[in-house]
Amino acid sequence: MLKVLTIGAALLGAATAGAAHAQGALGASYNDQFGELDYRDLEKSGAKWVRMSLPLPQLDRGVxxxxxxxxxLEASERGYSTxxxxxxxxxxxxxxxxxxxAYLKDVARLDAVLGLVTGxxxxxxxxxxxxxxxxxxxRDDSFNAYYxxxxxxxxxxxxxxCATNCRTRLYxxxxxxxxxxxxxxxxxERWMSFVKATPEIEGVAIQTHVAEVEDSKAYLKYILPRMRPEQKFVVTDFSLVKTWTENMQGAIPKAFAEKYGAPRTAQNWQIVKASLETPFSKVQWDEFLSQSPWLESRKHFLANQMQVFRDTGRLAVATIAFTQGAAPADKLSPGAAAWQLNSVVVRRSAKRNPDGSAAFNYAWIDDFKALQK
Structure with a gap:
């Protein structure tokens, strides 16, 4: 049996050392799709934070x-916060x-990662x-015990x-x-109790994939009273994907259908699917979105959501899915989650810029840039 390690409150300074810690930042999330990262996109958007997720079993093929x-690590070396x-x-x-x-195998993988990224x-x-x-x-007591x-x-x-002034904060x-x-x-509840009782943990991470910005307040109402006053929260991803998905089986905009010769009976998901199969011009993609009232009326959701997070005074950093994922078009169906509409960078539904870089989503990019200030 692996001996349980107990870290005392004396190490609290290691977790909180250093005055420079994120406060209300907005960054770009790529999950595990590292090939999607294009530094031109980050530079044009002003993004200073990059997030990725690492499936630890991949390390069996070589760290x-x-x-x-x-x-x-490359992004970190280039000066991005990560x-x-x-x-x-x-x-x-x-x-x-x-x-x-099996647990000890996970610990071995974990140690291999920590040796590279800590600090x-x-x-x-x-x-x-x-x-x-x-x-x-x-998800029971053994689930909690594992984490x-x-x-x-x-x-x-x-x-x-990395005991002294360690750059790496834990959530x-x-x-x-x-x-x-x-x-x-x-x-x-036990998860939050552990977060609160463990001085080396800075706080908790959340993902708010909701229908309306207002729905995200339930997360904050729950987590904030259950943490120590100095603890913060990280948002690893957020969206209104429930609303985008609910509207996928709706009729496409009439003006869009007339201009581009689309069938009047076509549904929104079919237009998105078509754009993934053969990218639209930037103008055509923008017109599809801007003529869709369910999206156009929410085109400032990024700013509105960040205001909710920032108003708490306890947001460390929030990241949003930055580019359209690599999922093939044939995976898109009437009931599938419409993640393709939520990205800041439109790498698949719209043609590339003349310089080869990807286009931006008209609805999100201006607010994304403004929120970097």
Whole structure:
């Protein structure tokens, strides 16, 4: 049985040392799609923060050749502030018992990562979105015990290798679906209790994929009273994807159909699918979005959402999915989540700029730039 590591309050200074810590920043999230990062996009948008997620089982193919690790460290060396979410790989299954062979294998992977990133990344999120990855039936005391144990492992490694004024801050995450009362259960309560009781943890991470900005307030109402006053929160991703998805089976704008010869009976998801198969001109893509009232009326959601987060005075950094993902068009169906509409950079639905760089989403880019100030 692996000996449980206990880190005392005497190490609190290591977690809170250094005056420079993010306060209300907005950055670009790439998840594990490291090949999507184009520094031209970041420079044009003014983004100063980059987030990626690392599936730890990938390390079995070699730590030094891992694309996520190489790219997040490269971004750090280029002067970007960085967030790395650790994804332990238990999608659709249950994490192993603490002390088991499978757990020790996870610890070995974890130590390999920590040896490269501790002191180099700014925010390390322990967990990606385990409350989505692990089925509800498998989220019990052993689920909590697993994540608490790996958190202690991270804390111990940082104390050993980066104890004084360490650049790397630790967060537990990410909590999801907190707008639903049923999701605020005893497993989540224990998660928050651990965050509050562990001095080396800076706070908790959340992901707010909701229908309206107002829905995100339920997350803040829940997490903030359950943390120490000095603790902050990180938002690893946020969107109004529920609203985008709800409208995918709606009729396309009449003026758009007339101008571009689309069938009057076409639905929005079919237009998005067509754009992924053969990219539209930037003008055509912008017209489709701007003529869609359900999106045009929410084109300032980025600014509105950031105001909700910043008004708490306790946001460290929030990152939004920066580019359209690499999912093929044939995966898009009437009921599929419409993530393609949420990205700041339109790498697939619109043709590239003359210089080869990707186009920006007309609805989000101006507010994204303004929020960097």
């Amino acid at each position: 030094g050749s891992n694309g996520v690790l190489n790219r997040i 967030v790395l979410s650790l994804k332990f790989g238990y999608v659709g299954t249950i994490p192993p018992q603490v002390g088991s062979d 180099k990344v700014d925010v390390l999120v322990i967990g990606n979105d385990p409350f989505l990855e692990v089925p509800e039936k498998n 608490e144990a790996v958190a202690r492992q991270v804390i111990a490694h940082r104390a050993k290798t 537990m995450g990410a909590l999801v679906r907190l707008e639903m009362p049923a999701e605020r259960n005893k497993v989540v």
